[in-house]
Amino acid sequence: MDANQASNGAAESVVPPADQAPADAHQGANMNGPEEENLLDAVGDSATRDTEAEDEIDEWELGDSYRRSRRKRTPQGDVYSAARSGDVDRLKYLLHEEGVDINARDKWDSTPLYYACLAGHEDITMILLEAGAVCSEYTFDGDRCHYAALNLRIREILKAYEQRPPPLDPLQLDLRECFPPEGDPCWPPDITFSFLGSDRTVGAHRAILAARSPYFSAAFAGKWRGRDEVRLASPRLSYSALVSLFQFFYTDRLDVAVDEMEDLARICRQCRLPELREKLEAEKNHQKYSDMKWHRLHQNLQRRFVLQASSLSEPARLNACLGNILRRTGGLAATSDVITDRVGDLDFSDAATPSSSRDDFADVILATGAARKFRAHKVVLAARSEYFRARLSRTEGFKEGLVPDPDGSTLPVLTLNDVSPEALETVFEYMYTDRVTSVDPGLVVEVLDAASQFLLFPLKRAVADALLPGLEAANVDELCHWLLVADMYGVARLREFCLNAMANNFEAFASSAAFQAMVKELPPLTEFVDATIRPNKPEVAVPRGTEERNEESTNVLEDLREKWLEFEGGELEERDKHAAEFDRRMTDLRNMDPREPSDFSSAD
Structure with missing residues (x-):
């Protein structure tokens, strides 16, 4: 009998077939709460939360007997059947080619990681965890995985991965430094929110908030235009829920206490984030189902809800939102085909012409000689490139090099003499969207030069990814x-x-x-x-403190x-x-x- 103890107390001894529900399956339903007051009518706050320890995960050795175990092939199966049967090839195809959501639940409210743990597939478990599957014991899905683990080995793997946050893509990893859970941001905020009757504040960046939320975009272009501080007036606005939402804006990863989910859902309603709000409402039902078991086993621990970017549709993700705001600046080609390929099936009908910071919230201009000027955002440039971070920091507080903006403000200008407008457009595409959809072979060398100059070394791999399909012939x-x-x-x-x-x-x-x-x-x-x-290589002791030469x-x-x-x-x-x-x-x-x-x- 395996170790799976479901929320209703049942135990399972075998992996359920595709047409049979797990013993602890239950059905969740969305609940629509009543209309709420306007929580963001001027208030704000800033505090930091402890992050999970980023411990290094040792490589796990799979035993010979485990390697010899026969696996069922599922050439047409979904991610759940691939995880349940141990089909590594099918699972990798679904993850890398189809981009399936590894934290999505099936009709029995079970995730792929649950089936992998229940069946005792160590390699499948590690693949899912490396891809960002939620395994924290203090979440609904993670708790089920721990109890479903077939053996102690699976539990050890879950515990090891639980000690670190799921991996972030380079764009999210860089922007997280602008809104860190603790410590100083790599680039100072340009807007501060404070709460009524509290001395706590939250510092953020207009460009990021406006890119992720239509509410903030309209507010910064309208009633909050020109303001450096916004004092939020609603006493019902939760500080920790707002901080969790801002962290989601920067990292595409939501980590919120279950007790704060209702407050966060109300904020999402006002910020016009329907997809995120629906997921929060659905999760509230799952959490209610497990309340009795949780209070019995973990009376002094706080439950949390973790949502990964893979659970969101493409238009709702960070790179798509930043690609949208970059499109407004005119920093990318205006052809609809390029935009659709780059950031998914988005609607740019409301994207304004790059004439005013009321539309694109740009706060810096990059000039490539007299050929072309690019409107950009300091927070993105500073987060992605140490070169731009250093140059931008030297412009702070100086009046020289400022040009008037159509909305009445002034913007600093950085001149780049060694890069063409076409190459800089490719650089911008990578900095804002973390990808390069296509590249002219005649520009490759110049883009690689720019990647070295701007210290954007991952851009080289993105250029190679875009170039290789054309080299097959x-x-x-x-x-x-x-x-x-x-x-x-x-x-x-x-x-x-x-x-x-x-x-x-x-x-x-x-x-x-x-x-x-x-x-x-x-x-x-x-x-x-x-x-x-060939003589045997003699053993040579390397003095302590000396780097061993890589031969x-x-x-x-x-x-x-x-x-x-x-x-x-x-x-x-x-x-x-x-x-x-x-x-x-x-x-x-x-x-x-x-x-x-x-x-x-x-x-x-």
Whole structure:
């Protein structure tokens, strides 16, 4: 019998089939509360909450007997059947290709993690946890997973992951530093909310609040225009609920005490966040169902509700909302196809022309010479790039370099002389949406230069992701060019793609003039040592405090040799002979006159 103790006290001994409900299943229903007063008629607050310890999770070793266990394949199954049967391939496909919500409940109110724990699949459990499945014992779903765990091993995994918050994407991770649970923000707030009859305040940023909530967008453009502080007047407004909502605005992750859910739902009603409010109302029903069991087992602990970004529709997520406000500034191409591909199926019919900060809430202008000016937001630039954070901090308090804005204010101007408007548009797309949907091959080198200049190193991978689909049909000359570019700028994924293509079609590449020119440009191969005479590496003690040297190859030709040997090398001495032949051919290419035809055939 397994350890699953459902809320009604029942126990289960086997995994329920697809057409049978778990023993503790129950049905939830949304409850619509009465109309509430306007809670945000001028008040505010700021306090910080403790965050979960970000302990490192050790790698879990799966036993041999577990690896040998047979799994049922579910080629057409949903995420619940894949988790229940232990189909790793199907689960990964659903997570990475279909983008399913891993915290969604089925008709029996069970999550994929619940089924994985109930069936005792350690690898499935870890995949779901790494993807952001809620496992906290102090939540409704997490509590069920702990009690459903088939063995102590599953419970140990849940406990280990419970000690850290779920992983955040780079955009959410960077913006969290602007509204941290504790400590000072990386960029000072430009709007402060205070509560009536309280000395607590909450500092935030107009651009983020306006991007996430239509209510704040209208308020900042209307009744709160030009104000640095807003004093909220409603005595029923919960400070902690408002802070939880603001943290959700910055991170796409909601973590709220169950006791605050009703207050937060009222705030969501006024902020015009129907999707978030519906999820809160539905969760309130689940929490009522487990009240009796909770008070019996955890009388002194506070229950919490955790909502991940994957539970939201695409238009309601942070990158889509920031893409919308960037669209208002005119910082992206105005074609509807580009916008739809980038941030989902959004309605930009109300997006105003970039003529006033009443519409886009821009507070800085980036100028690329005399060609084009981009309206932007300091909080996004400072959060995503240390380069812009340093430059913007030097403009604070100075009157020089200010230009008038149509709404009567003045905006600072940062001049960027080393980047074209087209390349900066791609940089902006990444900074606001965490992705690059498409990139002109002629702009790739300039965008990679900008990524290095602005210290936006993850942008290089985003550029590679956008470029690679177009390289499937690339010719020899193009792949040689992109390999040199990838090696120069350290774009690992693009480099790996080119090396694999060359290793798979080595003879075609070796006979081309472009490959010969590339070999001449690259550093030469190091001397190859045959395996039969290779001496054992002596043990050398590294002095304490000295960084041990990483001896892994970074030479392009050496990496190409290793890739080619994976296909042609064989084993032991045969592999060494093939490696020596590869070195000889590279040497001949380096010494060959460019006017001579290169005719390399297979080794004799």
